[in-house]
Amino acid sequence: MLPESWRSTVSYIGQPPLDGSKLSVWVYGVAGMEVVNEKYALRPERQLWQEKHTELCDNPASEKDLRMIEHPEMDTVASHNGYVHYWTGGLECKDDDSAYQTMYLLNGYEERLRNIGCTLSDNCVRTWFLVQNVDVNYIGVVKARKANFVGQGLTEKTHYIASTGIEGKSPDARTSVHLDAYAVKGIEPSQQQYLYAPTHLNPTYEYGVTFERGVRVKYGDRSHYYISGTASIDNKGNVLHVGDIEAQTYRMWENVEKLLEEGGSSMDDVMEMLVYLRDMADYETVRALFDGRFPRTPKVFLLAPVCRPTWLIEMECVALKSESNSAYRDF
Numbered sequence: 001m002l003p004e005s006w007r008s009t010v011s012y013i014g015q016p017p018l019d020g021s022k023l024s025v026w027v028y029g030v031a032g033m034e035v036v037n038e039k040y041a042l043r044p045e046r047q048l049w050q051e052k053h054t055e056l057c058d059n060p061a062s063e064k065d066l067r068m069i070e071h072p073e074m075d076t077v078a079s080h081n082g083y084v085h086y087w088t089g090g091l092e093c094k095d096d097d098s099a100y101q102t103m104y105l106l107n108g109y110e111e112r113l114r115n116i117g118c119t120l121s122d123n124c125v126r127t128w129f130l131v132q133n134v135d136v137n138y139i140g141v142v143k144a145r146k147a148n149f150v151g152q153g154l155t156e157k158t159h160y161i162a163s164t165g166i167e168g169k170s171p172d173a174r175t176s177v178h179l180d181a182y183a184v185k186g187i188e189p190s191q192q193q194y195l196y197a198p199t200h201l202n203p204t205y206e207y208g209v210t211f212e213r214g215v216r217v218k219y220g221d222r223s224h225y226y227i228s229g230t231a232s233i234d235n236k237g238n239v240l241h242v243g244d245i246e247a248q249t250y251r252m253w254e255n256v257e258k259l260l261e262e263g264g265s266s267m268d269d270v271m272e273m274l275v276y277l278r279d280m281a282d283y284e285t286v287r288a289l290f291d292g293r294f295p296r297t298p299k300v301f302l303l304a305p306v307c308r309p310t311w312l313i314e315m316e317c318v319a320l321k322s323e324s325n326s327a328y329r330d331f
Helices: 046-052 098-115 134-151 245-262 280-293
Strands: 034-040 073-080 083-092 124-131 162-167 177-185 192-195 214-218 222-230 270-277 299-303 313-322
Touching: 083 098, 098 124, 098 134, 098 177, 124 134, 124 214, 134 162, 134 177, 162 313, 192 245, 222 245, 245 280, 245 313, 270 280, 280 299
Parallel strands: 124 162, 162 222, 270 299
Antiparallel strands: 034 073, 073 083, 083 177, 124 177, 192 214, 214 222, 222 313, 270 313
16 A cells, blocks of 8 residues: 555446456656645535425435445645646446436535535536446436526527546446546636637537547646547537547548648647547557557557447547746746
């Protein structure tokens, strides 16, 4: 076991690495910041669900059946130059179906944000919804997230949050949804530029989901880019190149490129990639394509079905570009 002072927010996700490794580790490191771990209890009010959202729950649990999360949650918190960065990981719930679990986790996370003087709409930069048996449970995530976001002022007329919704298993079979998130306190609304690339992708709300394609976070000395899970899609919401893994990979790259270009960046600025495949038989083909184009970019290939069965591949990435912007404080 690591000493307490070395520990940080950790998520354990069942997405087998496709290169034969037993384990892949994605580490986010920072230098020159004060870093602490803050523990808290994830205990959103049951009544909020009962009054407003029981229609989303196929089998609403009674009050006596509710099993709160039994251990404290922990955020890794890094502070520097007036910004406070909160990495939240490993949020899970064992009750009911995926819709209930999604609402429960979002309610709890929003309560945590309120307690530190933040809101979901102003401060949350990125979320990850890891869904066990995504072909069955993703619809519940979609319904609950949409209902929750309306209450947080997140609509098609305002904005949503950059996100990935993908297959991810938990050691506990009762857990259908796992939530990770990243938020920043101290940023102004204008520091988040949402990325759309309308020539290549359509707004997600047009096909019933609620997330942003990507976001650029602007600082005085740089911009960080968080590209959501992106697949082979056109600007009408159609899956392109059904059954063709190579063609889907090329279109996926093109979509990511256009999102980065809209924010003044490019594939050359990408720091890391996570690549999700539905069929392990496609790994060798996809690995060769990525190694040919991005030989030096850190990347991990994972067995994780995408939220539509006809999407064979999806990727997300983080990019960083050094630049000067006197309107904002340095990172």
